[in-house]
Amino acid sequence: MIRKILLSLILLLILGALGVFYISSDKSKSALILMTDFGVKDGAVAAMRGVALKLSPELTIHDLTHEIPTYNIWEGAYRLQQTAPYWAEGTVFVCVVDPGVGTKRKSIILKTKANHYFVGPDNGLFTLVAESEGVEEIREISSANRRPDSQDSYTFHGRDVFAYSGAKLASGKISFAEVGEVIPNNQLVMLDYPKSRFENGIASGGIPVLDIQYGNVWTNIDKNTFDKLGVKPGEMLNVKVLSKDSLVFQGIMPYVHTFGDVKEGDNLLYMNSLMNLSIGINMNDFANRYGISSGRDWKVEVSK
Amino acid sequence: MIRKILLSLILLLILGALGVFYISSDKSKSALILMTDFGVKDGAVAAMRGVALKLSPELTIHDLTHEIPTYNIWEGAYRLQQTAPYWAEGTVFVCVVDPGVGTKRKSIILKTKANHYFVGPDNGLFTLVAESEGVEEIREISSANRRPDSQDSYTFHGRDVFAYSGAKLASGKISFAEVGEVIPNNQLVMLDYPKSRFENGIASGGIPVLDIQYGNVWTNIDKNTFDKLGVKPGEMLNVKVLSKDSLVFQGIMPYVHTFGDVKEGDNLLYMNSLMNLSIGINMNDFANRYGISSGRDWKVEVSK
Amino acid sequence: MIRKILLSLILLLILGALGVFYISSDKSKSALILMTDFGVKDGAVAAMRGVALKLSPELTIHDLTHEIPTYNIWEGAYRLQQTAPYWAEGTVFVCVVDPGVGTKRKSIILKTKANHYFVGPDNGLFTLVAESEGVEEIREISSANRRPDSQDSYTFHGRDVFAYSGAKLASGKISFAEVGEVIPNNQLVMLDYPKSRFENGIASGGIPVLDIQYGNVWTNIDKNTFDKLGVKPGEMLNVKVLSKDSLVFQGIMPYVHTFGDVKEGDNLLYMNSLMNLSIGINMNDFANRYGISSGRDWKVEVSK
Numbered sequence: 001m002i003r004k005i006l007l008s009l010i011l012l013l014i015l016g017a018l019g020v021f022y023i024s025s026d027k028s029k030s031a032l033i034l035m036t037d038f039g040v041k042d043g044a045v046a047a048m049r050g051v052a053l054k055l056s057p058e059l060t061i062h063d064l065t066h067e068i069p070t071y072n073i074w075e076g077a078y079r080l081q082q083t084a085p086y087w088a089e090g091t092v093f094v095c096v097v098d099p100g101v102g103t104k105r106k107s108i109i110l111k112t113k114a115n116h117y118f119v120g121p122d123n124g125l126f127t128l129v130a131e132s133e134g135v136e137e138i139r140e141i142s143s144a145n146r147r148p149d150s151q152d153s154y155t156f157h158g159r160d161v162f163a164y165s166g167a168k169l170a171s172g173k174i175s176f177a178e179v180g181e182v183i184p185n186n187q188l189v190m191l192d193y194p195k196s197r198f199e200n201g202i203a204s205g206g207i208p209v210l211d212i213q214y215g216n217v218w219t220n221i222d223k224n225t226f227d228k229l230g231v232k233p234g235e236m237l238n239v240k241v242l243s244k245d246s247l248v249f250q251g252i253m254p255y256v257h258t259f260g261d262v263k264e265g266d267n268l269l270y271m272n273s274l275m276n277l278s279i280g281i282n283m284n285d286f287a288n289r290y291g292i293s294s295g296r297d298w299k300v301e302v303s304k
Numbered sequence: 305m306i307r308k309i310l311l312s313l314i315l316l317l318i319l320g321a322l323g324v325f326y327i328s329s330d331k332s333k334s335a336l337i338l339m340t341d342f343g344v345k346d347g348a349v350a351a352m353r354g355v356a357l358k359l360s361p362e363l364t365i366h367d368l369t370h371e372i373p374t375y376n377i378w379e380g381a382y383r384l385q386q387t388a389p390y391w392a393e394g395t396v397f398v399c400v401v402d403p404g405v406g407t408k409r410k411s412i413i414l415k416t417k418a419n420h421y422f423v424g425p426d427n428g429l430f431t432l433v434a435e436s437e438g439v440e441e442i443r444e445i446s447s448a449n450r451r452p453d454s455q456d457s458y459t460f461h462g463r464d465v466f467a468y469s470g471a472k473l474a475s476g477k478i479s480f481a482e483v484g485e486v487i488p489n490n491q492l493v494m495l496d497y498p499k500s501r502f503e504n505g506i507a508s509g510g511i512p513v514l515d516i517q518y519g520n521v522w523t524n525i526d527k528n529t530f531d532k533l534g535v536k537p538g539e540m541l542n543v544k545v546l547s548k549d550s551l552v553f554q555g556i557m558p559y560v561h562t563f564g565d566v567k568e569g570d571n572l573l574y575m576n577s578l579m580n581l582s583i584g585i586n587m588n589d590f591a592n593r594y595g596i597s598s599g600r601d602w603k604v605e606v607s608k
Numbered sequence: 609m610i611r612k613i614l615l616s617l618i619l620l621l622i623l624g625a626l627g628v629f630y631i632s633s634d635k636s637k638s639a640l641i642l643m644t645d646f647g648v649k650d651g652a653v654a655a656m657r658g659v660a661l662k663l664s665p666e667l668t669i670h671d672l673t674h675e676i677p678t679y680n681i682w683e684g685a686y687r688l689q690q691t692a693p694y695w696a697e698g699t700v701f702v703c704v705v706d707p708g709v710g711t712k713r714k715s716i717i718l719k720t721k722a723n724h725y726f727v728g729p730d731n732g733l734f735t736l737v738a739e740s741e742g743v744e745e746i747r748e749i750s751s752a753n754r755r756p757d758s759q760d761s762y763t764f765h766g767r768d769v770f771a772y773s774g775a776k777l778a779s780g781k782i783s784f785a786e787v788g789e790v791i792p793n794n795q796l797v798m799l800d801y802p803k804s805r806f807e808n809g810i811a812s813g814g815i816p817v818l819d820i821q822y823g824n825v826w827t828n829i830d831k832n833t834f835d836k837l838g839v840k841p842g843e844m845l846n847v848k849v850l851s852k853d854s855l856v857f858q859g860i861m862p863y864v865h866t867f868g869d870v871k872e873g874d875n876l877l878y879m880n881s882l883m884n885l886s887i888g889i890n891m892n893d894f895a896n897r898y899g900i901s902s903g904r905d906w907k908v909e910v911s912k
Contacts, residue, residue: 031665040367040370040371042386042517043387044517044577046367047390047577049366050387053366054392057335063654064654065650065651065654067649082650083654083655083658086767088661091658100564101562102562153575154562154574154575155575155576156577160577209650212647213652223760258762259709259710260707260709261711270762271760271763272764273763273768283707341821342821344673345675346673346820347690348821350671350672351694354694355694365670374821406865406869407866459878
């Protein structure tokens with residue numbers, strides 16, 4: 001009799017333990033991060049969230065931004081590189097800047113060596129994270145991982161393909177191997193852009209984006225490249241900004257730690273929060289004042 | 305002695321099981337979705353979230369959009385219809401486009417046959433979800449479901465009535481029956497608008513909204529109505545856009561699957577992500593180029 | 609034998625109970641609320657969220673707003689006061705309007721008597737919550753509570769100091785005492801502004817912010833001060849709006865409960881959702897029509 005009760009108790013305990021384990025394991029699901037050029041004025045992002053949560057109500061979802069300028073794949077590529085390093089391993093980024101939606105361009109999930117997953121169109125959007133984090137493996141999203149009954153919808157892969165398959169992966173309903181067929185790493189579509197370099201006493205690079213809210217100009221001249229100039233904080237430097245090789249701005253300004261190190265209205269060079277050289281005016285908008293924009297046509301040169 | 309220990313064990317087990325059950329049940333709460341015309345520049349939406357979470361810290365809250373144009377009940381109605389189908393059963397939508405706040409208009413919760421709940425003012429905001437999902441039952445929000453000590457506040461029912469009662473319902477603190485008195489289904493305020501139809505070889509309908517981010521014109525001509533024209537992908541069609549019955553645009557363009565099926569800068573007709581006929585330009589803004597807007601005055605006619 | 613099994617069972621039960629407790633306690637963590645002037649067009653806010661969630665994946669994060677006008681400490685102060693009362697005790701607000709980032713200004717966490725925590729720069733941003741909730745204790749954030757390896761980054765304390773230390777506090781990884789050294793309450797930086805008062809039959813005060821989405825003018829004349837005028841709903845009142853002491857608007861309008869109490873296009877006085885006197889036009893934008901703005905230079909006078 002007692003033996004029977006004990007056996008039942010043990011069974012109950014095991015079930016209980018499994019229950020606790022099940023609840024705990026739920027919590028170790030990966031976060032899903034959304035980046036699009038959809039804006040937030042309509043219901044597109046909410047439809048993506050709904051699709052993901054219907055599949056897995058426990059999923060936590062965060063927005064990277066939905067204000068990538070329409071069709072601007074290059075700026076999308078930069079925003080991914082800018083933020084991915086701050087997210088935990090296993091995080092799944094659903095990325096939609098997709099002028100070619102519904103055409104032959106591939107729908108993929110890229111796994112990086114930093115163990116981040118990037119879900120989206122294979123159109124160059126993953127250029128910069130592929131370079132900075134390294135490509136572990138790429139898989140084409142199979143039709144089994146598309147939202148059921150969505151085959152007549154050609155213009156909203158953000159909802160029907162990317163949010164859906166991203167949520168399946170983030171919630172552990174499929175493994176990365178179940179995403180679809182492997183695509184060779186060297187077939188990933190990559191965008192060309194001006195690289196950072198040091199030559200003849202000049203540190204040069206491109207302007208991938210503006211720090212839009214404040215009007216600072218962010219270059220891709222990294223700290224290592226800049227350090228070859230041998231500059232001390234406070235030292236004055238020559239700065240040139242060019243668009244399609246014609247001069248847009250030329251000036252002399254100090255290299256300092258932060259805005260408050262110069263007077264209000266003064267120009268400055270500083271390392272931005274991504275440790276790339278940047279140009280600003282304390283309490284004003286440098287890009288706007290000098291008509292400077294960003295993109296693959298723009299170049300910056302800095303020398304003593 | 306052993307018997308006593310066994311009894312204690314069994315009691316403990318039952319308590320444990322209840323604990324696990326309690327935690328699990330927490331997780332089956334419904335999501336709360338917020339849609340307003342408040343924008344996100346001030347603290348109004350944050351106050352609504354705070355009120356809901358103070359009531360139930362476990363609640364998950366998502367934004368549909370807060371950028372409904374100010375007082376535009378019609379566009380709010382459309383955004384609800386656009387997104388609700390992608391959300392799980394039981395989801396509670398708190399909806400605030402409410403020019404009549406503090407007047408005699410009713411505060412209601414509408415339950416649809418699709419088992420979604422819509423909380424908000426009875427001013428026509430629920431016209432389209434009532435039509436597409438079907439009305440199960442409507443209840444007027446009783447004063448017991450209003451935020452305590454908010455009776456002197458007349459202008460922010462989003463916070464004091466809708467977020468508060470919506471959170472009570474979503475978190476299971478009240479059942480739908482406890483919301484308040486039943487209102488007969490046929491008393492729901494409904495907006496009038498141009499319906500989609502096929503007549504004399506012409507498929508016609510209204511322009512409920514623009515696809516604002518990209519400038520595409522979304523009609524409410526659904527796939528079934530359009531199919532009566534008997535059009536094959538690639539076929540050219542006549543398109544007229546009228547405002548208050550005067551012609552704003554007339555042109556010939558192909559019906560295709562997606563943007564990339566025509567050259568950049570070319571016009572196209574396509575089924576949008578809600579399976580309604582839409583007009584666009586590949587990589588450009590159709591609405592802006594031809595001065596087309598949306599609302600209940602606008603009409604589209606398509607023929608061979 | 610049975611005794612051994614019983615002992616194992618008891619051990620298992622205790623472990624199980626601890627597991628349940630661990631999971632439950634997880635859920636009592638405080639929410640983290642973010643307010644910045646960063647906008648949401650780039651990846652700054654997403655980087656802050658990533659940093660917080662990497663530290664504690666269970667944390668729930670909400671946005672107050674990221675649209676504080678750039679460098680506008682005063683408006684940030686108001687938005688905190690506007691929303692904090694609606695959030696539960698223990699809530700941690702990470703607040704970044706920080707023109708002096710990287711200079712000598714202190715990085716602090718303020719605990720109020722209402723048991724809310726405010727994390728951010730000591731530059732006046734906490735003026736209004738300090739006044740309305742009362743200061744319990746202030747601590748300077750120690751370098752131990754800064755994101756590891758971020759010492760070369762001088763311009764993004766939102767990510768490296770405030771999000772990181774705020775997440776540590778909200779997740780219970782540190783207690784408030786472990787934040788850093790105590791700063792005397794009277795050393796908190798406070799902004800000066802026009803206070804609400806009643807004198808010679810005139811209720812007067814400032815315009816801390818506009819109700820931007822709708823164009824209503826929000827004063828800081830609270831209900832108690834206004835009640836000294838002895839006004840009944842529907843009564844007509846004289847209203848003056850001044851900027852730097854010169855008259856910008858003068859008019860007569862009724863004091864009513866809500867917008868719908870006057871005709872469309874008519875002016876009205878009403879108590880807003882924070883129980884402060886406000887000026888609006890039913891279905892129109894008062895501030896825009898009369899060129900009224902907000903800030904510490906603006907004043908409103910109301911009399912019979």
